[in-house]
Amino acid sequence: MMLNLKLAWQQLRSQWQAGDLRVLLLALVLAVTSITAVNFFTNRISAHLNNQGGMLLGGDAVIIADHAISQKYSAEAKQHGLQASSTLEFASMAINSDKNQLAEIKAMDDKFPLVGDFGVQFSAEKTVRNVRARPAKGEVWIEPRLANALKLKLGDQLELGAIKLKVAGILLREPSRGGDMFSFAPRVMMHMYDVPATQLIQFGSRVKYQLVLAGDAEKLKQFIGKMTPKLQRGERIEDVKTARPEIRSALDKAETFLGLSAMVSVVLAIVAMLLASAPFVARSQETAALLRCFGASKANIENIMLIQTALLAAIGGLAGCLLGYLVQFGLAHFAGKLFLENLPAPNLTPIAVGLLLSFAILFAIMLPHIRALKNIPTIQILRRNFVLNPSRLWLNYLPVITVITLLIFLLAKTFTLALAFLAGIFVICLVAGVLAYCLALVLHRASQSKAISNTIGLGMDNLKRRLGLSIAQIIGFSLGAMVLMLLVIIKTDLMQSWQSSLPVDAPNRFIINIQQNQVAPVKTLIRQLDVNQASPQVFAMIRGRLVEKNGQPISAEMFTDERAKRLVSREFNLSSTAVMQADNKLLQGRWWRADEAAAPLLSLEQGIATTLNIKLGDTLTYDIAGSKITLTVTSLRKVEWDSMRANFFAVTPPETLAKFSASYMTAFYLPKSQDDVLNSMLQQFPNFTVIDVASMMNQVRDIMSKLSIAVSFVFGFCVLAGVVVLYAALVATRSARLQEASLLRAFGASRKQVSLMMLTEFVSIAVVASIVAVLVASGLSYYLSRFVLDIPYQFNFLLALSVLAIALVLIPLAAWLVIRGYLNVAPKQLLNSI
Amino acid sequence: MLLSESESEYKLSLTHQPKKSTLIKNTSAILVTNLSKYVGEGANKIEILNGLNLQVAQGESLAIVGSSGSGKSTLLALLAGLDVPTSGAVEIGGQPFSALDEDARAAMRGGQMGFVFQSFQLLPTMTALENVMLPMQLANKKDAKQLAIETLEKVGLAERLQHYPKQLSGGEQQRVAIARAFAPQPAILFADEPTGNLDIATGERIIELLFSLNQAANTTLILVTHDVQLAQRCGRTLTLQHGQLSAI
Incomplete structure (x- = not known):
């Protein structure tokens, strides 16, 4: 065993020095890095969610409701020996003299938080204190971004609704809150006692009520077991394991998306490894035959190869894990804060994943070779004609294909997504391959032209002479470039389309929470602000829950789609209007007649109808504040949501919902420098919530750019892996190229001619690879723009040129790195070394 | 000229007589x-060897000559x-050999046979010493290093023990290969x-070395060559032609 180990290590060292292993190891490191980086990143977030669920909730469990929580729950909790604390969360305007900002208010009683603490700065000295406390009555704690926006400092007064509260602390850390992605507006913390005086919670206000619980785990379990069946509509219980489902769901999606993106680089890296394993195996054949000649048994050969593979896998795996660990800092920096503000240090699980991946990939690649090497005919040592080439048999690819498929299924989590991903990769490779083939033929034709010098012609023709490898190189590079291009195209197009689709005077402010008696003054104010709005529209909003469809009860469990589940479990905003909004389009059915003003009819938005499987003529029963109303769907509409106008999923005739109390909303254009009018309106009607669409758009843009930088990190690996495929193919053909170069030199070709010939080949590969990448990425982004995102498609010429420029630098450079060594060598020496 | 060192300077010390094989x-x-x-x-059937018979005595040196493609290798x-x-x-030392399986033949090779190849076949990863030790290590010989x-x-390479093949000239590499072949004291x-x-010139010196070691160790030598002069150094020379051996 020691001898085998020694031989394995010696050979490995020598192969490394000979350069046979470098590309193989580089590709392996790249594959492990891309997977572990994603794994470290998602691991940190889920570790935080799992370990600090209590901190996130402010307790061990919480009952969440969209209505006031019955006293029965807290009484029951007390009976179970649990502590209970109440909180309220809602959005409202925070004002400081002439400045206003939408804020997320959290009001809490004297006991909150039951678990965890807040990081608060109480004085100007900038020291942060961790406190398990809450603002005192008459005081607020605010986030720094609100302090900046409203130019507030400690001790100043913040206007919330009808009262003013003293800013007593700057809130720097709140574990119970997600990062930016889930909270557009900055936080204001206040005492529950002050809420009624603000007069902010009025009819129709959207408020999140929470009863936070803490205590003995067993008692809590009993309580949850007992209360869960008694929960009413709109109520749910979260415990530490299910805390922050919105973050978990986003994390889950990010994990799948980033994992599959990383998988593209893994697949490319595996292609590179398959190519790079050729010289390694060829050299191992000689050694194996010689060892057999000296009496080594099959088991000896097998063991040596197995040890070498394990050593390589361990080295590659560890290096990949280390790099993955470093890369995840970038991911966490750009995207992590979208999930949680403070990410814990990563644990060691991703290292196990990385090592496992490294071993799985390398053994899958090497096992067929090991099997063949073990049985190498020893006579080859006399003949020196090593013809063993196990990679020609498709069966030898079986372990690699199995590993790739398993990985994809593990990462995709669902069968359909895994299949779609596999099919996608296959189709893209096929399209890229066919395109590359056609372009190589075009170059071949062109190379015959008399206008092209012989040297350049020979270089261009090399693509066709090594067609299989050329196509692998082209696909490798173009696949990497393609994913990066797609990201840039979609991000840019989406942003531009959002901006350009908005008319200059599109509404830029929404006001919600308008009460019935405030409708007329609001209309007057809007008319004052915007001369174009002669008759501003103010829409009623009646909150009702969908409870029955065609007389059958409807519940979240009946749907698999997440959006459908969400729509059914929360309240809808129903509105009423006589005339359909100008930017709506009737797709099916008919709009109501004037004589149907009070008829129980309903017009639904097409998307929601599809999600909930509702058809024209279906009857839907809504529960509005305890009373039920059944409406018949008479039309389906298409709504341009990005028009930024007020729009509703469900609309009834004007009088149908008259008997129900409603709050009102409107959308209007606030010209620049008219903020003071808005401020005076807010001072007059403190219960209004004004949503600044422009600043929200900016936040969305900010999130998108952070996310796209994070995704670029992962996609960057695809490009690197593409270059490694190219490099591997070069290394695999090194001896053939060496022979070619030396023969050409022997026949009198100058060094310059040989260089030019090879350069032409790689410039041709670069050009073809860029064309393939641009064509496929443009085709894909056209499809996504047209059919998925519904935005106009525009060919990005600048991006296409950039890809070509990058390819023209990267590809010939990678090639030069491999071939430069033997361009300076005398032909005789080259021939001797073959 | 790859031979830089003075090949003639090495001294053939025969003070230590390798043990003669006791097997045969x-x-x-x-x-x-x-x-x-x-x-x-x-x-498409090609007959390379056709009903060939041969007997080689212990300690005999036999040259097999023939043109390229005659089937020598x-x-x-x-x-x-x-x-x-x-x-x-094929029987080796009275024991059936060709009927054994691959691993059993390998084991027998390891214990009783040595090889010198045209292209030296030294492992580039190993020093001269390690290359020579290798067959003995594979056969689990305890005094392999000694x-x-x-x-x-x-073979005159006392100063080159820790050199790697690429640091040696062609002649030196073949001397390492010869040392590797003789060190396990093959039959x-x-x-x-x-x-x-x-x-x-180098070839001649290598042949001198090969034969003197062979003589000293009384090893049975089977030499395949197309060089008639070299063949004549052996005790017996046979020609391989049309799949049959014949004496010259």
Whole structure:
């Protein structure tokens, strides 16, 4: 065993020095890095969610409701020996003299938080204190971004609704809150006692009520077991394991998306490894035959190869894990804060994943070779004609294909997504391959032209002479470039389309929470602000829950789609209007007649109808504040949501919902420098919530750019892996190229001619690879723009040129790195070394 | 000129006489009966060896000559168990050899046979000393290092023990290969065109070394070459022609 180990290590060292292993190891490191980086990143977030669920909730469990929580729950909790604390969360305007900002208010009683603490700065000295406390009555704690926006400092007064509260602390850390992605507006913390005086919670206000619980785990379990069946509509219980489902769901999606993106680089890296394993195996054949000649048994050969593979896998795996660990800092920096503000240090699980991946990939690649090497005919040592080439048999690819498929299924989590991903990769490779083939033929034709010098012609023709490898190189590079291009195209197009689709005077402010008696003054104010709005529209909003469809009860469990589940479990905003909004389009059915003003009819938005499987003529029963109303769907509409106008999923005739109390909303254009009018309106009607669409758009843009930088990190690996495929193919053909170069030199070709010939080949590969990448990425982004995102498609010429420029630098450079060594060598020496 | 060192300076010290093999006694070292090797099938069938018989005595030196493609290397491969015959049998030291399985033949090679190849076949990863030790290590010989050092001293490479093949000239590399072949004290030594990759002067010195070591150790030597002069250094020379051996 020691001898085998020694031989394995010696050979490995020598192969490394000979350069046979470098590309193989580089590709392996790249594959492990891309997977572990994603794994470290998602691991940190889920570790935080799992370990600090209590901190996130402010307790061990919480009952969440969209209505006031019955006293029965807290009484029951007390009976179970649990502590209970109440909180309220809602959005409202925070004002400081002439400045206003939408804020997320959290009001809490004297006991909150039951678990965890807040990081608060109480004085100007900038020291942060961790406190398990809450603002005192008459005081607020605010986030720094609100302090900046409203130019507030400690001790100043913040206007919330009808009262003013003293800013007593700057809130720097709140574990119970997600990062930016889930909270557009900055936080204001206040005492529950002050809420009624603000007069902010009025009819129709959207408020999140929470009863936070803490205590003995067993008692809590009993309580949850007992209360869960008694929960009413709109109520749910979260415990530490299910805390922050919105973050978990986003994390889950990010994990799948980033994992599959990383998988593209893994697949490319595996292609590179398959190519790079050729010289390694060829050299191992000689050694194996010689060892057999000296009496080594099959088991000896097998063991040596197995040890070498394990050593390589361990080295590659560890290096990949280390790099993955470093890369995840970038991911966490750009995207992590979208999930949680403070990410814990990563644990060691991703290292196990990385090592496992490294071993799985390398053994899958090497096992067929090991099997063949073990049985190498020893006579080859006399003949020196090593013809063993196990990679020609498709069966030898079986372990690699199995590993790739398993990985994809593990990462995709669902069968359909895994299949779609596999099919996608296959189709893209096929399209890229066919395109590359056609372009190589075009170059071949062109190379015959008399206008092209012989040297350049020979270089261009090399693509066709090594067609299989050329196509692998082209696909490798173009696949990497393609994913990066797609990201840039979609991000840019989406942003531009959002901006350009908005008319200059599109509404830029929404006001919600308008009460019935405030409708007329609001209309007057809007008319004052915007001369174009002669008759501003103010829409009623009646909150009702969908409870029955065609007389059958409807519940979240009946749907698999997440959006459908969400729509059914929360309240809808129903509105009423006589005339359909100008930017709506009737797709099916008919709009109501004037004589149907009070008829129980309903017009639904097409998307929601599809999600909930509702058809024209279906009857839907809504529960509005305890009373039920059944409406018949008479039309389906298409709504341009990005028009930024007020729009509703469900609309009834004007009088149908008259008997129900409603709050009102409107959308209007606030010209620049008219903020003071808005401020005076807010001072007059403190219960209004004004949503600044422009600043929200900016936040969305900010999130998108952070996310796209994070995704670029992962996609960057695809490009690197593409270059490694190219490099591997070069290394695999090194001896053939060496022979070619030396023969050409022997026949009198100058060094310059040989260089030019090879350069032409790689410039041709670069050009073809860029064309393939641009064509496929443009085709894909056209499809996504047209059919998925519904935005106009525009060919990005600048991006296409950039890809070509990058390819023209990267590809010939990678090639030069491999071939430069033997361009300076005398032909005789080259021939001797073959 | 790759030979930079003075090849003639090495001294052949025979003070230490390698142990003669005790395995082969009172019987032929090699006995070949009706050996045939065909490749291809049907109309494409090529007969390389056709019912060949051969007996080699212990300590004998035998040269097999023949033109290119006559089957010399095939015969050597069959004698050394590197390949299996289509029919017929090879016995080594009175024991069936060609009928053994691959691993058993490998084990027997490891214990009793040495090889010198035309292209040296040194492992580039190992020093001269490690290369010489390798066959003995594979055969689990305890005094591998000592034997290897002694043999390398005998071939005049005492100063080159820790050199890697790429640091040695062609002649030196072949001397390492010869040391590797003799160090395990094999009963039979197979040499395949041992001077094929060397210039004439170096080749001659290598042959001198090979024969003197062979004589000292009383090893059975099977030398395959197309060089008639070299063949004449052996006790017996046979020509391989049309798949049959014949005496010159």
